[in-house]
Amino acid sequence: METVRYSKFDDGVSLNEITEKNTEGGLNVLTTCVFVVGVIAGSGFLTLPKAIDDSGWIGFLLVFLCCFVSAYTGDILGKCWTIVRERHPEFKNGKVRYPYPAIGNEAYGKWGSAIVSFSINFTMFGTTIVYILLAAENIVKLLPADSKFSCCYISLIIWGVMTPFTWLGTPKDFWGIAAAATLATSTASFILLGAVIHYSTEINISEVKHTHVDIISFFTAYGTICFAYNGHPAFPTFQSDMANPKKFGSALALGYLIVFVVYMPCSIATYVVYGEKIEANILSTVPGGPATTIVSILMTAHLLFGIVIVINPVSQQLEHVINIPEHFTWKRIVSRTLTMLAVLLIVESVPHFSSILSLVGGSTISILAFLCPPLFYLKLCKGNAESEEIFVPLHTKVLLYEIMLIGVTAGVAATYSAITDLAVNKFTVPCYVDVYRACPR
Template sequence: MSEIRYSKDAEAVSLINADGQPKKTATGLNVLTTCVFIVGVIAGSGFLTLPKAIDDSGWIGFVLILFCCFVSAYTGDILGKCWIMVRGRHPEFKKGQLRYPYPAIGEEAFGKWGRSVVSFSINFTQFGTTVVYILLSAENIVKLLPSDTVFTCCYIALIVGGAMTPFTWLGTPKDFWGIAAAATLATSAASIILFVSVLYNGRDVDISEVVHTKIDVISFFTAYGTICFAFNGHPAFPTFQSDMANPKKFGSALILGYSIVLFMYMPSSAAAYAVYGKQVQSNVINTIPSGVTSTIVSLLMTAHLLFGIVIVVNPVSQEIEHFFNIPEHFTWKRVLARTLTMIAALFVVASVPHFSSILSLVGGSTISILAFICPCLFYLKLCKGDKHHKAVYIPLHTKVLMYEITFTGLVAGIAATYSAITDLAVNKFTVPCYVDPSRACSHQSAG
């Protein structure tokens, strides 16, 4: 069995009573606060981009949303069970929160290569999500400015990144639960307002005459990647669970969190699909008429995205800090490492023209790996046991379901990744910001 290293600094905070049971402390997240983090890390970009994804994939897009929601919640719970098993095998992990629980699960299951796959996928996913959030924030802010403003998306993105960098210096999720709560409330309010706005604006629309996008293979699998991205949360889930006072209750937080997210997504997405059809844009806010309603939705969603930047970049920061052996307590080394991470994200923001392309690429590639493939394979491997640990019985129907999820995630992920790369290379090439700082927002320059 491979040796899993852990940070001795984590022993400073004990969450275990003398009888070995989780101890309820002020530093541990409960089910409700964990649910808030789950909603905060998932909802956001999906709320803005799902209407377009549904139009690109047709009515079956609604089936894909339900499928991705169910499978993501199921594999999230499986991932949580994996973490409980790993903690049980390594008593040292019970002495405090671990900065990198998902890679630790991968190493326990498949050794160093399992850890490497997870680490790369998490860093690519969360880094890409940070880029998407910065781009979407910049686009929403530009929409709120006067039409003759000299501040383009390129300039606003730099301002957004600079303004949010100090907040990324906060330690782990338990240190900024208020940010997650604010992000969740902002998205909840925006989803209700957008739904009402779309219905009001479409009150005179004959739905039977609405024209929808002609579906092709590229658009369908690109839409699939976008939908996968809309339920992205697995890279951060083990981090949240590790910070819980009772990690065994993570499944309850997942069920509640995904139910809330689905309730946010479906009504406004269905309304926009029915009313606007092919006129819906990659960012649905750019589709609704300008006015007080669109301004309020833009402000709320921008607030969520800004808060979300702090949440999604945190796992990347913790992995980098572990690699360079940076202490867990606040030091200048943490400030430097996390600032450089944000600078790298801003460089990608300035280089890649369209958030929708990044979103589809990340959703089809590493999110499929982290959400569909790894949880099932890790659980199946851990349950086999070894000479040091007893095997755990898995019913046949559960095994079949996990293999089906793995196969579906692999095939669809490959197709979505290829489609996103093709779409970016063929249809959405634009010069980077450092070549043309006056470059318009993605929705204005898209072909």
């Protein structure tokens, strides 16, 4: 199907008219939205209430601002990919395995590509670790009290079960997994909200106390909130797999709206009802019962599905570097299995999901979400010897510079806070030294 395509930006200026062939069998707006929700919602649903309590009432403002800014920079990143595709026809076949690094390379050469590649791999690698640890903790809570299975054992089982699913190619090959993850989280959020409201009748809300906020707890919470909207490493991959990539902005806006609706009601309710009693994993706070059990099962399912989604960009990047073919081969099996083995090693060595997600959220997620998209967009819009300059209004420039300044400053503070917390408060022996200890957070 041949379509005449115009690339338009916020300023209303059109680039040159081109003819492009849509990607056959690619993702549509709805399926892309499902992937956006699937890659973002999950750990944030379980960990945001604690982050809000650690940051005080201003945490609600941070949740809203991070949602808005993340959606905006995600759209900016989509525009960057549109510019790169129009300047390089070879990227229009919908099968690019490294779109975000390609944007960095077009903007700032090898350095831009290298920074993006490292940040993506660190972020998605860390996210996979967090998902396995959270899923393991949820499963342990579902087992009988006298069960001898610890998080160490369960993490190993999760690795063995999920690794074969990571052998699937690109997002369009496993859209059903993303749909199941999205449905699981959405359903769980409403059930948990009902449970919290039900149990609130047993608590005198006027006597609920909240955690004293200090600098370390505030910026650690900020890292957790950033992690709750982690999706930028995968966004260009989703857009590249779309049948009509220019509609990515619509899918992104709808996806973030759904995530915000999933996050906020439970976060508000648990903050009001439980206060300083909120645990790092909200399922450890709400009293046990049928509703909590159902939510735990649904969220565990989301986390397991999410493992397949979040590790995929890392796998594709690695396969591009070592020249593994795009079609399914034994080389893909070996490569992706070794990648998951590396994940398992960290899971069994540093089993603290709260500190890991704060570290990742404050460092590389801040780079990928708040620094690179504005920086790359402004550079690409300047044009070069082969392409014309794209006009960017002054108010857009000011907004982008503000996002970069605030994002980097807060990210550095959050990274320092997470490292301090991990080094001082969260040291435990690895799983291979003590396989029976409780699940640390």
